Amino acid sequence: MNQALEKLIVHQSSVAVLGLGYVGLPLLMEVSKKYKVVGFDTNDGLIAQLKDRLIESENILVTSELEVLRSCTVYIICVPTDVLADKSPDLSNLVEASGSVAEVLKYDDIIIYESTVYPGCTEEVCIPILEKSGKKLNQDFTVCYAPERIVPGDNKLSLNSISRIVAASNDKGSEFIYQFYKSFITADIHVTPNIKVAEAAKMVENTQRDLNISLMNELAIIFDKLNIDTESVLEAASTKWNFHPYQPGLVGGHCISVDPFYLLHKSRSVGHEPKVIAAGRAINDYLPLYIVEKIEALFLTKNKSLKGSHILVYGLTFKENIDDMRNSKVVDLIAHLKNKEAHVEVVDPIVQIRNDASGKIPMIDISKVKGTFDLVVIAVKHNIFLSLGHEYFYNLLDEHKILFDLKRIIPIEHRGKFEYWAL
Ligand SMILES: NC(=O)c1ccc[n+]([C@@H]2O[C@H](COP(=O)([O-])OP(=O)(O)OC[C@H]3O[C@@H](n4cnc5c(N)ncnc54)[C@H](O)[C@@H]3O)[C@@H](O)[C@H]2O)c1
Known part of the structure; x- marks a missing residue:
């Protein structure tokens, strides 16, 4: 048996999971079915909540105290990797978490990074921090990379059924990481020749999706200006054997709208200014403004003003049936509408916040919606909205009946009754 696995199984050492968010918490629970685990998060409030929810058991401990990690021999880092205001990588959480592990690092420990990063980041940024412990990579400790692929809000794809990519800094590490993930994941596990390949593969996944959607968004804008229905065009085009089905739409969230910026950053650092990837990002980020310009133009034809x-x-969320608002383009859409001095209210029963602290996002309870509006925008396809039935929305429209159905939830045969616009 691999020595590192033996420590976990025979000697009952623990696996630490650092960062108990969307990725780390489900991982902690899954790993705890096989091994002792310690969940570590710098957010004390979250740790208190998790303790309250009785997550702790014989196998699970959650803490914000670094010292507790000394009982661990494997550390899995799942901290956020967002972008700064200028869209360059924000590696501060990754740097901090690596520094925490360096403080408790012992000989032969294994550190696994699951956070999404650009190719080279683990070797150039994380490993030097771990080596500040005085220990040397491959001689004293091993580093692995196993990019996360979970899909929040998707009940069909669970953590243990999604195939994974894994990589390590040495052969023993590759053997360990394969066997370790195999012990709690039923799907395939693909070992890459080195860490950079695994980092790059993760970048490709999300960049490809961003670009595919950006092409649909650009087509949707062109066809909109030509007065051609994009949905009908895509339906017709999809009859070709090699057509790839994608829909136009708002691209937000912590992955697809962020990861391409990591690749842009790395590419620029080696002297190549990416054109295609940058153009895709620009189109997807422009979409909320395009929609607002469209609303404004339609209002003008009715002698209405956004003001x-x-x-x-x-x-309000970046995708349906989850409460995650990170980089939601609906938030950008609302900001553009408010710049035009429109009064905007938002209904989203899934989002936990009511009004944000600044009062910038005025939420109303679905049961308190009353009267009619100059415009209704259906921005997210939550099941709860679908369950209201499409007629529900018609009663909210004033005499001009302007309805922006960004997810096309209104049945095609009813659309002609409205000033209907969809992507
Ligand atoms: N959420 C997803 O669906 C998803 C999918 C694939 C990949 N990823 C990647 O996984 C990583 C984590 O994303 P997430 O969505 O789980 O983030 P998240 O914001 O939900 O959670 C991160 C947690 O890490 C904690 N944290 C921050 N700094 C820390 C530190 N120094 N030490 C310990 N804890 C710390 C935060 O308090 C938070 O609880 C990111 O790199 C993301 O790109 C996320």
């Missing part, structure tokens, strides 16, 4: 208008938006 002082009352607009109701359904859905």
Whole structure:
């Protein structure tokens, strides 16, 4: 048996998971079915909540105290890797978490990074921090990379059924990481020749999706200006054997709208200014403004002005059926509407916050929606909105009946009754 696995199984040492968010918490629970685990997070409030929810058991301990990690021999780092205001990588959490592990690092320990990073980041940024412990990579400790692929809100794809990519800094590490993930994941596990390949592969996954959607968004804009229905065009085009089905739409979230910026950053650092990837990002980021320009133009034809208008938006999250608002383009859409001095209210029963602290996102309870509006925007396809039935939305429209159905939830045969616009 691999020595590092033997420590976990025979000697009952623990696996630490650093960062108990969307990725880390489900991972902690899954790993705890096989091994002793310690969940570590710098957010004391979150740790208190997790303790309250009785997550702790014989196998699970959650803490914000670094010292507790000394009982661990494997550390899995799942901290956020977002972008700064200028869209360059924000590696501060990764640097801090690596520094925490360096403080408790012992000989032969294994550190696994699951956070999404650009190719070379683990070797150039994380390993030097771990080596500040005085220990040397491959001689005293091993580093692995196992990019996360979970899909929040998708009940069909669970953590243990999604195939994984893994990599390590040495052969023993590759053997360990394969066997370790195999012990709690039923799907395939692909070992890459080195860490950079695994980092790059993760970048490709999300960059490809961003670009595919950006092409649909650009096509949707062109066809909109040509007065051609994009949905019908895509339906017709999809009859070709090699057509790839993608839909236009708002691209937000912590992955697809962020990861391409990591690749842009790395590419620039080696002297190549990416054109295609940058263009895809630009189109996807432009979409909320395009929609607002569209609303404004339609209002003009009705002698309406966005200034002082009352607009109701359904859905605030970056995708359906989750409460995650990170980089939600609906938030950008609302900001553009507010720049035009429209009064915007938002209905999203899934989002936990009511009004954000600054009062910038005025939320109303779904049961308190009353009267009619100059415009209703259906921005997110939450099941709860679908369950209301499409007729629900018609009663909210004033005499001009302007309905922006960004997810096309209104049945095709009813669309002609409205000033209907969809992507
Ligand atoms: N959420 C997803 O669906 C998803 C999917 C694939 C990959 N990823 C990647 O996984 C990583 C984690 O994302 P997430 O969505 O789970 O983030 P998250 O924001 O949900 O959670 C991160 C947690 O890490 C904690 N944290 C921050 N700094 C820390 C530190 N120094 N030490 C310990 N804890 C710390 C935070 O308090 C938070 O609880 C990111 O790199 C992300 O790109 C996420």
